[in-house]
Amino acid sequence: MKRLCVHTITTKPLSIEQCIEQFAQRQIRGITVWRQAIEGKDLSHVRRQISESGLEIVSLCRGGFFPAVSTDARQKAIEDNLRAIDQAAAIGAPLIVLVCGAVPGMRLSEARKQIADGIAAVLPAAEQAGVKLAIEPLHPLYADDRSAVNTMAQANQICDLLGSPASLGIAVDVYHVWWDDQLQQQIELTGRTNRLFAFHICDWLTPTTDLLNDRGLMGDGCIDIRQISDWVDATGFNGYREVEIFSNRWWSQDQHDFLDRIVSSYQDLYR
Amino acid sequence: MKRLCVHTITTKPLSIEQCIEQFAQRQIRGITVWRQAIEGKDLSHVRRQISESGLEIVSLCRGGFFPAVSTDARQKAIEDNLRAIDQAAAIGAPLIVLVCGAVPGMRLSEARKQIADGIAAVLPAAEQAGVKLAIEPLHPLYADDRSAVNTMAQANQICDLLGSPASLGIAVDVYHVWWDDQLQQQIELTGRTNRLFAFHICDWLTPTTDLLNDRGLMGDGCIDIRQISDWVDATGFNGYREVEIFSNRWWSQDQHDFLDRIVSSYQDLYR
Numbered sequence: 001m002k003r004l005c006v007h008t009i010t011t012k013p014l015s016i017e018q019c020i021e022q023f024a025q026r027q028i029r030g031i032t033v034w035r036q037a038i039e040g041k042d043l044s045h046v047r048r049q050i051s052e053s054g055l056e057i058v059s060l061c062r063g064g065f066f067p068a069v070s071t072d073a074r075q076k077a078i079e080d081n082l083r084a085i086d087q088a089a090a091i092g093a094p095l096i097v098l099v100c101g102a103v104p105g106m107r108l109s110e111a112r113k114q115i116a117d118g119i120a121a122v123l124p125a126a127e128q129a130g131v132k133l134a135i136e137p138l139h140p141l142y143a144d145d146r147s148a149v150n151t152m153a154q155a156n157q158i159c160d161l162l163g164s165p166a167s168l169g170i171a172v173d174v175y176h177v178w179w180d181d182q183l184q185q186q187i188e189l190t191g192r193t194n195r196l197f198a199f200h201i202c203d204w205l206t207p208t209t210d211l212l213n214d215r216g217l218m219g220d221g222c223i224d225i226r227q228i229s230d231w232v233d234a235t236g237f238n239g240y241r242e243v244e245i246f247s248n249r250w251w252s253q254d255q256h257d258f259l260d261r262i263v264s265s266y267q268d269l270y271r
Numbered sequence: 272m273k274r275l276c277v278h279t280i281t282t283k284p285l286s287i288e289q290c291i292e293q294f295a296q297r298q299i300r301g302i303t304v305w306r307q308a309i310e311g312k313d314l315s316h317v318r319r320q321i322s323e324s325g326l327e328i329v330s331l332c333r334g335g336f337f338p339a340v341s342t343d344a345r346q347k348a349i350e351d352n353l354r355a356i357d358q359a360a361a362i363g364a365p366l367i368v369l370v371c372g373a374v375p376g377m378r379l380s381e382a383r384k385q386i387a388d389g390i391a392a393v394l395p396a397a398e399q400a401g402v403k404l405a406i407e408p409l410h411p412l413y414a415d416d417r418s419a420v421n422t423m424a425q426a427n428q429i430c431d432l433l434g435s436p437a438s439l440g441i442a443v444d445v446y447h448v449w450w451d452d453q454l455q456q457q458i459e460l461t462g463r464t465n466r467l468f469a470f471h472i473c474d475w476l477t478p479t480t481d482l483l484n485d486r487g488l489m490g491d492g493c494i495d496i497r498q499i500s501d502w503v504d505a506t507g508f509n510g511y512r513e514v515e516i517f518s519n520r521w522w523s524q525d526q527h528d529f530l531d532r533i534v535s536s537y538q539d540l541y542r
Contacts, residue, residue: 211478
């Protein structure tokens with residue numbers, strides 16, 4: 001249980017205050033905060049609430065979305081990422097997860113170049129604030145408009161290209177990478193380069209009925225989460241296992257029951 | 272126009288007779304026949320209808336779905352593929368496209384092994400019948416239950432593993448492979464090994480609202496079809512460009528208008 005973290009988006013119907021209370025009640029130890037959940041809130045107050053509840057804040061979701069057709073739009077994206085860095089520092093989050101972005105019709109190689117440029121532009125501010133950045137490769141399903149970084153290999157390449165800065169790493173989400181035959185070796189590479197910063201879990205349902213919001217609870221789908229988790233731990237990673245589930249189905253149900261199910265699924269997985 | 276082929280599934284509401292008539296009327300030159308469209312039909316009669324209409328039969332869709340948990344189920348899959356080979360021979364189709372299959376929860380590497388074994392089991396019958404087989408890599412989106420072959424590299428590897436038989440090749444469908452940063456080099460490899468057997472086109476819509484049946488007409492989505500088409504032609508491929516669109520949206524509309532749109536989109540793409 002000491003490595004269990006839950007994302008606020010997983011229980012989207014709950015307020016940040018309810019998330020904090022309900023997570024803590026169940027001996028969940030980590031919380032990853034989505035920016036929507038703290039919109040308009042006093043961040044130092046949220047930070048104190050989290051700290052007083054005994055929860056540890058694991059990361060802030062999310063920055064990124066760097067590529068854009070116009071220079072203006074790319075600059076706006078950079079400014080939004082700088083705001084995320086300020087928010088992370090204010091709330092005490094040591095890490096920001098980047099959903100890197102893509103533009104329909106833009107060549108993916110060009111989008112990846114703009115992503116690398118965007119990260120390079122905000123990295124000094126992140127370092128100054130003591131906040132790390134993690135590139136999250138997204139499933140190729142999202143290559144049209146969410147991320148041109150669709151494999152661990154591409155995420156590792158961007159880190160390499162930027163000179164492997166200590167503040168830049170990778171978030172491994174089983175949902176996005178489980179299908180990749182290069183996964184084990186690319187996870188090993190993140191180990192050798194000390195850039196495995198975060199590990200997200202959920203499951204892939206068969207059939208999946210919504211491209212975005214039909215993720216499953218661990219054990220309800222086809223992903224060999226334990227195998228991937230073992231590869232991750234073999235790198236020396238001993239951070240949180242973060243439950244990140246977008247699900248219209250679960251969001252429509254009682255969130256307290258859902259949290260109980262999350263805890264029991266997690267315990268089944270790591271028993 | 273001389274390289275335009277349309278799949279019968281693209282105009283699913285039409286009978287095989289209507290497909291033949293409507294395709295031929297529009298100077299479409301090739302037809303790929305889905306097995307559902309000829310269920311219960313006299314195949315020699317269909318073959319004659321196609322031939323008399325001036326259409327060329329490009330391939331039969333589809334075989335595959337080899338992996339299964341039980342030996343019995345794997346044997347059934349092999350028998351179904353042998354039936355497909357008989358059908359292809361009867362209808363005069365020189366090629367069968369393989370959607371290779373996957374089983375939720377089965378390790379993808381194991382599924383790929385079963386796929387290679389299944390292909391090896393039916394290949395002699397295909398050779399005897401003068402029918403070729405084409406592995407179609409499917410988008411990783413379908414790795415749970417439709418295909419464990421999700422990249423061109425994996426398709427090439429299976430061909431290599433089986434000793435590069437002349438009757439075994441690859442069907443490149445832009446929908447499945449457009450996101451892959453190894454695409455150009457893997458297409459080049461299929462050229463050097465003479466195994467690029469088929470080329471399917473359609474487009475990826477943003478947003479995509481159905482995981483299976485929301486493909487777009489060429490030009491309505493984000494795929495640089497012309498770029499991929501140029502890579503394909505650079506290998507020496509001069510076969511058909513086959514329009515394969517699964518779309519609840521298009522299927523609910525007038526199929527004659529849809530066919531007119533297919534022809535004009537194709538002409539725009541290759542003008």
